[in-house]
Amino acid sequence: xxxxxxxxxxxxxxxxxxxxxxxxxxxxxxxxxxxxxxxxxxxxxxxxxxxxxxxxxxxxxxxxxxxxxxxxxxxxxxxxxxxxxxxxxxxxx
Amino acid sequence: xxxxxxxxxxxxxxxxxxxxxxxxxxxxxxxxxxxxxxxxxxxxxxxxxxxxxxxxxxxxxxxxxxxxxxxxxxxxxxxxxxxxxxxxxxxxxxxxxxxxxxxxxxxxxxxxxxxxxxxxxxxxxxxxxxxxxxxxxxxxxxxxxxxxxxxxxxxxxxxxxxxxxxxxxxxxxxxxxxxxxxxxxxxxxxxxxxxxxxxxxxxxxxxxxxxxxxxxxxxxxxxxxxxxxxxxxxxxxxxxxxxxxxxxxxxxxxxxxxxxxxxxxxxxxxxxxxxxxxxxxxxxxxxxxxxxxxxxxxxxxxxxxxxxxxxxxxxxxxxxxxxxxxxxxxxxxxxxxxxxxxxxxxxxxxxxxxxxxxxxxxxxxxxxxxxxxxxxxxxxxxxx
Numbered sequence: 477x478x479x480x481x482x483x484x485x486x487x488x489x490x491x492x493x494x495x496x497x498x499x500x501x502x503x504x505x506x507x508x509x510x511x512x513x514x515x516x517x518x519x520x521x522x523x524x525x526x527x528x529x530x531x532x533x534x535x536x537x538x539x540x541x542x543x544x545x546x547x548x549x550x551x552x553x554x555x556x557x558x559x560x561x562x563x564x565x566x567x568x569x
Numbered sequence: 570x571x572x573x574x575x576x577x578x579x580x581x582x583x584x585x586x587x588x589x590x591x592x593x594x595x596x597x598x599x600x601x602x603x604x605x606x607x608x609x610x611x612x613x614x615x616x617x618x619x620x621x622x623x624x625x626x627x628x629x630x631x632x633x634x635x636x637x638x639x640x641x642x643x644x645x646x647x648x649x650x651x652x653x654x655x656x657x658x659x660x661x662x663x664x665x666x667x668x669x670x671x672x673x674x675x676x677x678x679x680x681x682x683x684x685x686x687x688x689x690x691x692x693x694x695x696x697x698x699x700x701x702x703x704x705x706x707x708x709x710x711x712x713x714x715x716x717x718x719x720x721x722x723x724x725x726x727x728x729x730x731x732x733x734x735x736x737x738x739x740x741x742x743x744x745x746x747x748x749x750x751x752x753x754x755x756x757x758x759x760x761x762x763x764x765x766x767x768x769x770x771x772x773x774x775x776x777x778x779x780x781x782x783x784x785x786x787x788x789x790x791x792x793x794x795x796x797x798x799x800x801x802x803x804x805x806x807x808x809x810x811x812x813x814x815x816x817x818x819x820x821x822x823x824x825x826x827x828x829x830x831x832x833x834x835x836x837x838x839x840x841x842x843x844x845x846x847x848x849x850x851x852x853x854x855x856x857x858x859x860x861x862x863x864x865x866x867x868x869x870x871x872x873x874x875x876x877x878x879x880x881x882x883x884x885x886x887x888x889x890x891x892x893x894x895x896x897x898x899x900x901x902x903x904x905x906x907x908x909x910x911x912x913x914x915x916x917x918x919x920x921x922x923x924x925x926x927x928x929x930x931x932x933x934x935x936x937x938x939x940x941x942x943x944x945x946x947x948x949x950x951x952x953x
Binding site for chain 2: 520525529530536544551
């Protein structure tokens, strides 16, 4: 789903790099967020439950979406790939 | 006979008998804890397949209530022990080491304490300074804990720490160390206003063990799925128990006043009626969350919902609400009991309950929880 959205190329395409930029600004990781792989565990990289809330807020702003409550759990925000998949389900839903 | 009935008939009276001395001398409630061991109450949270009683949250809470009405320290020690056992029973069942340890806990009624606090984390249990250092199949773990409740009296400790010394502070795991694995050097005293019998000074822990003693998975999950729900619900129930014990003493005072003037309702009875409204709403609050938790545990084997923000908020709200309202209840109980309640050596003394309940807002500080809730509510939309 996410791949299709990226190919569509409209303004709200969910590119992994835009997610990394949000993470770099808000996740307070121990390492360079722009060099994270899609699968790297963000919590193991130092994101806390408090900084994850800032990430959620910033993602909502960046992609002009609102996460429904059932997506507000650790697993959904555990990696760039997981965030990308969650954003895709909101935009297509 | 149900375990709760055995607790009521074998441990509650003994706990009540020694409660004042436990409080005064800030000593471990050894008599009541021995009685709980005798009736095998320490394995209440161990699953039946491993020989325990397999009690759910509602049942464990009822044990804590019964004990808290007479001795808050005994109830708190039992609650903290259940929290540690639940962490192993809910997250260690795939490990033969932890299954065997829990079987042994049933046989030997081992008492487990928790080491979550640490110098330098400022009360944030989801962050650690110490990391476990692995060396092949063995490990070394040293931690400077600001408080370890019944640390001296426990048979084993469940310790939070970083996954490795160079892991981020929030990448934590749980490690079980038994008495033969560790040394404790006491670093501070436990001379407090209340909850004195929990014997919770600071200790420097030095330990070593084998890698199988590390609880599988991450503490991020076991904290959200077990440590936080068990702590907040069992604490709420025992705080309710302490408050209801105080109200019971106040109401005995109202009855004796009523007997002096038959046919009239003493003014204190009206105040009693008011405080019972609050007491009942507190009971309904923890009972409802305990019931929801048990229903969820029965319906959802992977406990995924507990990782969601709605549950985190619900549990935080329970903790904050109950810890604040029990203090109002005990304050009103004191107004009803009057000078007889103010006296430390009267049969309806309220002082100890009052002092004990003042700890509720401080253990995992309400202020910290309010900050977390405020931040979660920036993204959480509905009340569920």
